[in-house]
Every structure is written in structure tokens, then in C-alpha cells.
Amino acid sequence: MNILVLGSGGREHTFAYKITQSSLCDNLFVAPGNAGTREIATNIPIAVTDFSAIKNLVLEKNIEMVVVGPEDPLVQGISDYFAKDEGLKDVVVIGPSQEGARLEGSKEYAKEFLFRHNIPTAAYQSFDAETVNEGKQFLETLSAPYVLKADGLAAGKGVLILQNLEEAKLELENMLTNKKFGAASEKVVIEEFLDGIELSVFVLTDGKNYVTLPTAKDYKRIGEGDTGLNTGGMGAISPVPFANDAFMKKIEEQIIKPTVDGLAKENIDYKGFIFIGLIKVGNDPKVIEYNVRMGDPETEAVLPRVKTDLVELFNHVGAQTLDTVQLELDPRTATTVMTVSGGYPEAYEKGKEIKGLDTISGSESIIFHAGTTVNGDKVVTNGGRVIAITSFDEDFKGALKKSYNSIEKMHFDKMYYRKDLGFDL
Structure with missing residues (x-):
């Protein structure tokens, strides 16, 4: 086809x-x-x-x-x-x-869905420009850190986590009245902060049945030690070492099943991926957010581990026969490291020639292009996130070593990448 x-x-x-x-x-x-x-x-x-x-x-x-x-x-x-x-x-x-798609398009809609179906998540309230003062009062009832989320799509950058109450009030004002994130922040969700370690779970559903794809952990912040501004994602590791069978059973029973059943009960036509951003609080999973597509860069670590024919899987989605599929996975760990343009996630230059890609061994790593284009016979940068390098090994440390070795063979002007992925595992 x-x-x-x-x-x-x-x-x-x-x-x-x-x-x-x-x-x-x-x-x-x-x-x-x-x-x-x-x-x-x-x-x-x-x-x-x-x-x-x-x-x-x-x-x-x-x-x-x-x-x-x-x-x-x-x-x-x-x-x-x-x-x-x-x-x-x-x-x-x-x-x-x-x-x-409103599960991703509106943070408020997603929170309402979670509460309707008794799926564990953080307490929240939402506010607009007319209720900005009530929002500030709600912040006073919470303890630091304070979580502010633009309701609409903001390219993965519409979430602020702030330690200081006055700063949180100022940013709420910025988002609602000064339109910090444009139309995305016409409404803002304020959430209680959940303390734990995050992971992403990916589900492919045909609207009735589902298969659970490998877990992944992604690294959003630009700086090492998870500091600095949020990005679209600086790298990913799959599977997540702490997501053992008992924890995955909880995720399935408390989150995946009620999500897929909830969509069906509400007659929402859903054939595709559900990306569930989770946090492990103590020994319990809670939902931070839904996305309605695969994550990036998690896809670059998750999909290479799927041995089942992807087109065959998609055909089962179309026919609503995913219940007949036995997913085959590569048991090894895959790690993806993202190289980005200097200045990203703020202003950066495009059009920088990327050298050395042909020297990276295919037996060592897989090269995935993120923000690239062709200029004459040269491959050049065309985005903030440029090239993702994915490698396999028995554990994430070995796989990361291969990815970093491969990155050392390539170069473009002002290239940057995080050298501390997996530091929290």
C-alpha cells in the first residue's frame, strides 16, 4: 500500500x-x-x-x-x-x-476527563483573564513549587514550575493578561506540584482495544541536572528501569484501562496513540498530562524497540482488531541523545552545515533527523533540535556511551547536547 x-x-x-x-x-x-x-x-x-x-x-x-x-x-x-x-x-x-485531540489541545479538558473517570492526577483549578485575582488567591492556598500550565498548545513549552509565590503570581498575570504564550494561555491551569520521578507511557488504541508500547523517560530541560528552560526534549531512555511489572500493572489498571474505556463510554472516536505523561509518587502513578500522538524524542527510543511490523499494527488499528496482536519487543535498552542548535530553545541560527554523519557506524547507532534540510549537496540545520542519535545496549549506560561516541563524530556550528542523560536513574 x-x-x-x-x-x-x-x-x-x-x-x-x-x-x-x-x-x-x-x-x-x-x-x-x-x-x-x-x-x-x-x-x-x-x-x-x-x-x-x-x-x-x-x-x-x-x-x-x-x-x-x-x-x-x-x-x-x-x-x-x-x-x-x-x-x-x-x-x-x-x-x-x-x-x-482535545485531551492535548486543552489542559482543562484533560483534567476534567481525568476527574470524570477517577484517574489519579494532581488537584487543580483553571483561570482566565477575568479571574486572574482568584488565581492568585488559589496560589496562596498551595505550597511551593507552583505549577502553571497554558491551557492550549504551546509546543511543549507552556508549563512553568516556580519556587517563589510572588513570581508565580507575576507569571500568572503574564500568561493571562500579557498573553505570554499567545492564545494558548487565554486560560491557565494551576496544579498542585507532584514530587516524584517522571516517565512516559505510550498506548496504541483502535478505540476498543489497545497495546502498550515500551515506556520511556525523556529529558525536557536544556541544562544538565534538569536546569534551565523547557525544550521539546533533549533525549530519552527506553525502557524506564524503575517501571517494574508491579508498577506497570498499577498503570494499566488505574490509568490505561480507564482512559481507553472512558473514551469509548463518551463515544469519542479515537484511533491512534495516547501518550500518558506520568509521575511516580511513592509507589503510585499519577497522570501529569495526555498527548494525542507519539512524543519526540521518545519515539526515537521507543519505536526501534518494537519488532512487530508497524504497518501491520496500523492495519489492526483501522480494523479495530488490536486485541489479536501480540507485541514483540527488543529486550535491550535504547537511548536517544538530541543535538540542538546553539541558543535553542530561544533564538538560534539555521543553515549550518552538518558534517560527519557518514562516519557514524550503522551497527553502533541510528541517525534520526529532526530539524534538517538539504542545501545543494549539503545537509544543513533547519530547526532548534537537529539530529537525534539512538543506540542499543544491555543497559542505558552502555547505550548512552554508544550514542555519545557517535555524536563525537559529527559536528555543526554551535552544536550542543546534554551529557548527563540518565543521571536520575
């Missing part, structure tokens, strides 16, 4: 890498793609939210499956767009309906 992947980052390169390994894939297209996907698929310069251009491409190339990478097209309703169109309705779309 002909398949289209929407997106241009490391997550989408990883999808492409896995899909091209499937005998079920005849032709793979990636829109808009990057310099890495260009080597294994046909890149098409279409924006992920240009639904009419995507429709034309699907009809022209006889595409039977669309795998949606990023959240924007899902929140804007691409699945519904396909379902309602006579010429597109038989195309398998991996991604939830617009209603399902």
Missing part, C-alpha cells in the same frame, strides 16, 4: 524508518519531511495543516494510510476531515478525532 506520514521531525523520520521495513509498504511519502526522510521516502512540500493539499496528494498518489505525527493537524480535526469526505473516508488515519 501507499502510505503518507505527516510531519518533519525526528518522530516522523522514525515512523518512516520503521514503515520502510514493512513488506506491506509499496511507496512512502512524507510531508513535508526533512533531509533524513528524503533518503528513504518521497518528501512532499506540504504543510501538515493544509488539509486540501493533503487531500489532493492522497487522491493523486492513491494513498491508503495516513500517519499523523504532530499534534496541530489532530487538534484542527484532520481525522474528521477524512471521515466526512466521500473520497477519503476509507483511508486509514492514525490519529484521533478532533474531540479526542
Whole structure:
């Protein structure tokens, strides 16, 4: 079959890498793609939210499956767009309906869903510009640190964790009245802070059944020791060593099952990935957030560990037969280290030539392009996060060593990466 992947980052390169390994894939297209996907698929310069251009491409190339990478097209309703169109309705779309995508599109909606289905999460209240003073009063009832979350999509950067009450009040004002995160912070969720260690759990559901993919731990902050500004993600480790069988059983019973059952009970059409951001508080899991797609860079560590044919899995999603699947996984640990442009997550330059990629051994590491493009015969930087390097070993220390060794063979101007991944494991 002909398949289209929407997106241009490391997550989408990883999808492409896995899909091209499937005998079920005849032709793979990636829109808009990057310099890495260009080597294994046909890149098409279409924006992920240009639904009419995507429709034309699907009809022209006889595409039977669309795998949606990023959240924007899902929140804007691409699945519904396909379902309602006579010429597109038989195309398998991996991604939830617009209603399902609200789990990521609105922090308030997600919290209400969690409370409705008795899924463990932090206490919260939400506020807008008219109730900013009530928000400040609510902050006074909490103890530090204070968690402020922009309600809408802010590219993974709309969460502030602050130690000082006055600073928290100031930032609340900044978000609500000065629109610090634009329309995303027209509403702000204030949450109690949960103290523990975080992990990500990924579920693929057909709306009735589900399979649980490997766990991962990602590292969001730019600085070593988890300091500095939040980023889209500086690296990931899969599986998470502390997520043993007993803890995973709790996650399944208390969080995964009630989430999938809750979506079904509310008649929310959901065929795709559920990314559950969790925190282990004592010995109990609690939900920090939902995302409605695979995480990035977790995908680069999680999907290479899945030995089951990915296209076959997606076919089961379309047919609602995931209950017949036995997922086969690589038992080894995979680690992903992200190299980023100097200055990221704030201002950075693009167009820097990336050298040495051809010297990295394929038997040692897998290269996933995140923010790259081609300029003439050169691969150049085209984003904040540039190249992800994934390696396997028996434990995360060995795998990280391989990833760091590979990174030393590549270079671009002002390249930066964190050298302390796994410090908290």
C-alpha cells in the first residue's frame, strides 16, 4: 500500500524508518519531511495543516494510510476531515478525532476527563483573564513549587514550575493578561506540584482495544541536572528501569484501562496513540498530562524497540482488531541523545552545515533527523533540535556511551547536547 506520514521531525523520520521495513509498504511519502526522510521516502512540500493539499496528494498518489505525527493537524480535526469526505473516508488515519485531540489541545479538558473517570492526577483549578485575582488567591492556598500550565498548545513549552509565590503570581498575570504564550494561555491551569520521578507511557488504541508500547523517560530541560528552560526534549531512555511489572500493572489498571474505556463510554472516536505523561509518587502513578500522538524524542527510543511490523499494527488499528496482536519487543535498552542548535530553545541560527554523519557506524547507532534540510549537496540545520542519535545496549549506560561516541563524530556550528542523560536513574 501507499502510505503518507505527516510531519518533519525526528518522530516522523522514525515512523518512516520503521514503515520502510514493512513488506506491506509499496511507496512512502512524507510531508513535508526533512533531509533524513528524503533518503528513504518521497518528501512532499506540504504543510501538515493544509488539509486540501493533503487531500489532493492522497487522491493523486492513491494513498491508503495516513500517519499523523504532530499534534496541530489532530487538534484542527484532520481525522474528521477524512471521515466526512466521500473520497477519503476509507483511508486509514492514525490519529484521533478532533474531540479526542482535545485531551492535548486543552489542559482543562484533560483534567476534567481525568476527574470524570477517577484517574489519579494532581488537584487543580483553571483561570482566565477575568479571574486572574482568584488565581492568585488559589496560589496562596498551595505550597511551593507552583505549577502553571497554558491551557492550549504551546509546543511543549507552556508549563512553568516556580519556587517563589510572588513570581508565580507575576507569571500568572503574564500568561493571562500579557498573553505570554499567545492564545494558548487565554486560560491557565494551576496544579498542585507532584514530587516524584517522571516517565512516559505510550498506548496504541483502535478505540476498543489497545497495546502498550515500551515506556520511556525523556529529558525536557536544556541544562544538565534538569536546569534551565523547557525544550521539546533533549533525549530519552527506553525502557524506564524503575517501571517494574508491579508498577506497570498499577498503570494499566488505574490509568490505561480507564482512559481507553472512558473514551469509548463518551463515544469519542479515537484511533491512534495516547501518550500518558506520568509521575511516580511513592509507589503510585499519577497522570501529569495526555498527548494525542507519539512524543519526540521518545519515539526515537521507543519505536526501534518494537519488532512487530508497524504497518501491520496500523492495519489492526483501522480494523479495530488490536486485541489479536501480540507485541514483540527488543529486550535491550535504547537511548536517544538530541543535538540542538546553539541558543535553542530561544533564538538560534539555521543553515549550518552538518558534517560527519557518514562516519557514524550503522551497527553502533541510528541517525534520526529532526530539524534538517538539504542545501545543494549539503545537509544543513533547519530547526532548534537537529539530529537525534539512538543506540542499543544491555543497559542505558552502555547505550548512552554508544550514542555519545557517535555524536563525537559529527559536528555543526554551535552544536550542543546534554551529557548527563540518565543521571536520575
